[in-house]
Amino acid sequence: xxxxxxxxxxxxxxxxxxxxxxxxxxxxxxxxxxxxxxxxxxxxxxxxxxxxxxxxxxxxxxxxxxxxxxxxxxxxxxxxxxxxxxxxxxxxxxxxxxxxxxxxxxxxxxxxxxxxxxxxxxxxxxxxxxxxxxxxxxxxxxxxxxxxxxxxxxxxxxxxxxxxxxxxxxxxxxxxxxxxxxxxxxxxxxxxxxxxxxxxxxxxxxxxxxxxxxxxxxxxxxxxxxxxxxxxxxxxxxxxxxxxxxxxxxxxxxxxxxxxxxxxxxxxxxxxxxxxxxxxxxxxxxxxxxxxxxxxxxxxxxxxxxxxxxxxxxxxxxxxxxxxxxxxxxxxxxxxxxxxxxxxxxxxxxxxxxxxxxxxxxxxxxxxxxxxxxxxxxxxxxxxxx
Amino acid sequence: xxxxxxxxxxxxxxxxxxxxxxxxxxxxxxxxxxxxxxxxxxxxxxxxxxxxxxxxxxxxxxxxxxxxxxxxxxxxxxxxxxxxxxxxxxxxxxxxxxxxxxxxxxxxxxxxxxxxxxxxxxxxxxxxxxxxxx
Ligand SMILES: [Zn+2]
Numbered sequence: 001x002x003x004x005x006x007x008x009x010x011x012x013x014x015x016x017x018x019x020x021x022x023x024x025x026x027x028x029x030x031x032x033x034x035x036x037x038x039x040x041x042x043x044x045x046x047x048x049x050x051x052x053x054x055x056x057x058x059x060x061x062x063x064x065x066x067x068x069x070x071x072x073x074x075x076x077x078x079x080x081x082x083x084x085x086x087x088x089x090x091x092x093x094x095x096x097x098x099x100x101x102x103x104x105x106x107x108x109x110x111x112x113x114x115x116x117x118x119x120x121x122x123x124x125x126x127x128x129x130x131x132x133x134x135x136x137x138x139x140x141x142x143x144x145x146x147x148x149x150x151x152x153x154x155x156x157x158x159x160x161x162x163x164x165x166x167x168x169x170x171x172x173x174x175x176x177x178x179x180x181x182x183x184x185x186x187x188x189x190x191x192x193x194x195x196x197x198x199x200x201x202x203x204x205x206x207x208x209x210x211x212x213x214x215x216x217x218x219x220x221x222x223x224x225x226x227x228x229x230x231x232x233x234x235x236x237x238x239x240x241x242x243x244x245x246x247x248x249x250x251x252x253x254x255x256x257x258x259x260x261x262x263x264x265x266x267x268x269x270x271x272x273x274x275x276x277x278x279x280x281x282x283x284x285x286x287x288x289x290x291x292x293x294x295x296x297x298x299x300x301x302x303x304x305x306x307x308x309x310x311x312x313x314x315x316x317x318x319x320x321x322x323x324x325x326x327x328x329x330x331x332x333x334x335x336x337x338x339x340x341x342x343x344x345x346x347x348x349x350x351x352x353x354x355x356x357x358x359x360x361x362x363x364x365x366x367x368x369x370x371x372x373x374x375x376x377x378x379x380x381x382x383x384x385x386x
Numbered sequence: 387x388x389x390x391x392x393x394x395x396x397x398x399x400x401x402x403x404x405x406x407x408x409x410x411x412x413x414x415x416x417x418x419x420x421x422x423x424x425x426x427x428x429x430x431x432x433x434x435x436x437x438x439x440x441x442x443x444x445x446x447x448x449x450x451x452x453x454x455x456x457x458x459x460x461x462x463x464x465x466x467x468x469x470x471x472x473x474x475x476x477x478x479x480x481x482x483x484x485x486x487x488x489x490x491x492x493x494x495x496x497x498x499x500x501x502x503x504x505x506x507x508x509x510x511x512x513x514x515x516x517x518x519x520x
Contacts, residue, residue, distance in 0.1 A: 127454045136396055137417045141478045141501060141513065142450065142457045147465050150448035158446070158490045200451040202465075203485075207452075247423075251467055251475035256446070 001102040002224040006383065007232035008037025009345040014216035014333030015185040022058055022116040023070035025217035029338075030071045030112050033219035037232055041073055044221075045106035047080040050093035050113035052336035056128045058116050067112065086132030087288065088243075089113065090340020091370030091379025094220070095241045101224050108228060112219035113341035125213045129336070132373035134249040146210055148250050148374045149289035150202035152257050157204075161303060162294065164204060166310050168195040170293040171208050171330045173315045173323065178331025180317075180358040181346075185214045185333030195290070209290040214333030218342040234352040239365070239382040240272040248376045259292075261378035262369060263299050269367070269380035277301070280382075281363040282350055283321065284343040286371035287328040296369060297323070317358045325350060325358050340370030340379060347383045400513035403438040403496050405474065416474040440496035441519075442470040449485045456502040468494055468516055479515045493519040 010032025012025050020028075026049070034041065047068050055061045068080040085092035090113035097111040117125050130139045133148070156162050172192055178184040190208060198206035222238065229235045244264035247253045253260065270277055277300060287293030297306035309315060315323040326332045326346035329339060347366035349355045368381040398404055405416030409432040410425040416438060422429035447466035450457075457463065464480040466488070480488055481499060494516040501513040 123453070123455045123458055126452065127456075130454060138477055139454065140511075141515075142453060142460070142463060142465055143477055144450065144452070144454055146452065147448050147450050151446040151465070151467055154448060155446035155490070200449070200462075202451065203449040205448075249417075249477070251477045256467065256475070 002104060004098055004101045004222050004224050004238045005229050005235035006220050006238065006344065006348050007223050007228055007235050008033045008035070008039070008221035009219070009348045010036055011183055011218040011342055011345050012216050013183045014214045014335055014338070014342070016118045017215040018118065020215065022054060022060065022114055023066060025116065025215060026067040026112055026114040027070045029114070029217035029219040030067070030110055033110060033112070033221050037221040037228070039108070039221065039228060041071070041076060043108050043228065044073070044078060044110050046078055046100065046109045047073070048093045048097040048109060048111045049080065049082045050089035050111070050337040050341060051082055052084060052086060052089050052115060053128050053131060054116065056131070057125070058119055067114065085377045086372030087334070087336045088340060088370045088372035088377040088379050089337045090343070091368070091381060092243060092340070092377070094340060094344060094381060095243055095379055097222060098238050098241050101222055107225040108221065108223040110219055110221050111341060112217060113338035114217035115335035115337045116215050117213045117335060118215050122213065129213070132376070137249050144202065145374060146205055146289065147202040149291050150205045152295070153204055153291040156257055156291070162307065164196065165192060166307060167290040167294040168192055168209065169310045170287055170290040171195055174287055174328035174330035177317060177325050177358055178327025180356065181327045181332060184327045184331050185212055186327070186331045205289060205291070211288045211329035211334040214335040216333055216335035216338045216342070218338045218345050220341060220344050220348070234385070236348045236351045236383050236385055239384045240269045241379070241381045242268040242272065243377065243379050244268070246376050248373070250374055257295055259295055259299050259375045259378065261375050262296055262371065262380065265378045265380035266300060266367065266369065269382050273365070273382040273384070275365060275382070280365050280367045281322065282325055282347065282360050282366040283323045284326060284346055284366060284368045285324055285328065286369050287324055287330050288334060288371070290330070292371070292374065293328070317360055322360045325355065325360060340368070343368040343370060344381065344383065351383060351385045401498055403440050403476070403514055405436050405438055406433045407436040408433055414472050414474060416470065416472070416476055436472075438470055438472050442468040442476070442494055444480070444488060444490050444492045444494060445469040445475055446490060447480065447488055456504070464488055466516065481515045481517060483518050487518060495519055
């Protein structure tokens with residue numbers, strides 16, 4: 001396997017972008033990424049596109065060909081492939097593209113993610129988001145992603161493992177970071193009381209516990225071409241990338257609050273990166289729901305340590321365990337297919353030392369976690385600079 | 387989307403809470419499975435149907451305020467994960483109860499109810515819900 005580097009990144013703003021279509025968004029992100037890499041379309045050997053549900057959101061399938069066309073690549077006729085893994089599509093596309101370049105099949109690949117979610121009414125969008133769950137044994141009976149997250153939270157509180165305030169802290173941190181990121185869906189800071197007092201989505205979770213429906217696209221250029229790597233500013237190495245899966249339905253899992261796919265993928269990713277979790281300077285976690293964000297910290301650090309991190313407010317960019325410096329899914333936004341790719345954009349900015357106000361000083365390693373549904377797919381990626 | 391064959395296929399399991407049992411290791415499953423995830427290949431030909439008693443207790447629950455399109459007229463509704471007496475967890479609604487009456491550990495039993503109406507076809511779909519044992 002060859003070494004693979006991220007040599008360019010690009011993203012649109014995330015949010016309710018009513019004046020932009022899916023193809024506008026994908027093209028904007030892709031062109032920003034190749035411009036950032038200092039390359040031309042002719043240097044690109046293949047395109048990997050992550051998209052979760054364009055067929056349902058905008059009646060458009062065959063996204064791979066569409067985005068290649070929209071980006072002006074039709075005359076070049078390069079391979080373009082869509083990857084779908086629910087809300088882990090971005091991480092899965094990055095994984096597949098990484099393998100294709102590491103194997104030697106392609107030298108330089110653009111990996112993009114895009115979702116256009118606000119063209120349909122919110123209740124329709126919720127139904128489409130629920131497509132990552134089990135249609136026959138969960139959503140058929142009225143299950144939503146938020147309701148599963150809520151039942152996990154309720155059970156954990158019942159077992160005395162945490163208090164409501166503990167997971168309500170996660171969106172507070174994300175909003176603080178999101179306020180410092182100009183591409184965020186939300187740029188306001190919020191307080192713990194705001195989370196507790198907002199209207200319910202699924203008790204005990206309120207709208208502030210849940211990531212929004214967003215439009216957006218992000219793209220990265222990855223390469224093993226020495227010349228392109230050397231001529232790019234601050235290349236970032238893809239140190240490892242691992243995927244794991246779990247039972248699709250939450251009720252089938254060994255425990256409803258063990259994120260087994262994340263446990264396995266993160267353990268393998270750190271092992272293949274040959275680093276301990278203490279070496280990770282920044283975490284970009286999949287905080288689609290506050291409680292799910294906290295569960296990931298529990299899987300990584302154990303129950304006690306995770307609670308200490310939250311209760312001592314150690315997750316901010318200038319503290320000991322910077323987490324979701326981008327603003328996370330909660331504040332930066334969650335355009336499903338783009339989400340996992342944006343995590344890599346944020347990590348690259350941090351590792352280049354170009355994250356502005358929210359820069360984590362001297363960051364060398366970032367662990368990304370992109371999750372499908374409530375953990376049936378988990379992609380863990382380690383990015384780093386030596 | 388016409389869901390007629392799709393929902394007819396699962397109706398037996400949804401009406402009577404019929405799962406499966408692996409006769410290789412003895413594990414019980416609901417919903418039904420074709421392959422036992424513990425025995426995998428060893429379970430081929432050894433999976434048989436098992437009708438659940440329909441009794442269990444609330445393992446966790448929530449009140450849904452922001453729901454899916456087909457359920458918007460039922461909001462807010464109580465959704466729960468039920469630990470069946472046979473072991474497996476089942477997810478479904480609790481009906482005929484006020485949220486304040488539901489607790490983790492409450493005993494419940496299954497009941498057959500209308501789940502939702504399919505948008506364009508207008509077909510009414512039935513399946514299991516749960517009621518509190520008083
Ligand atoms: Zn078995």
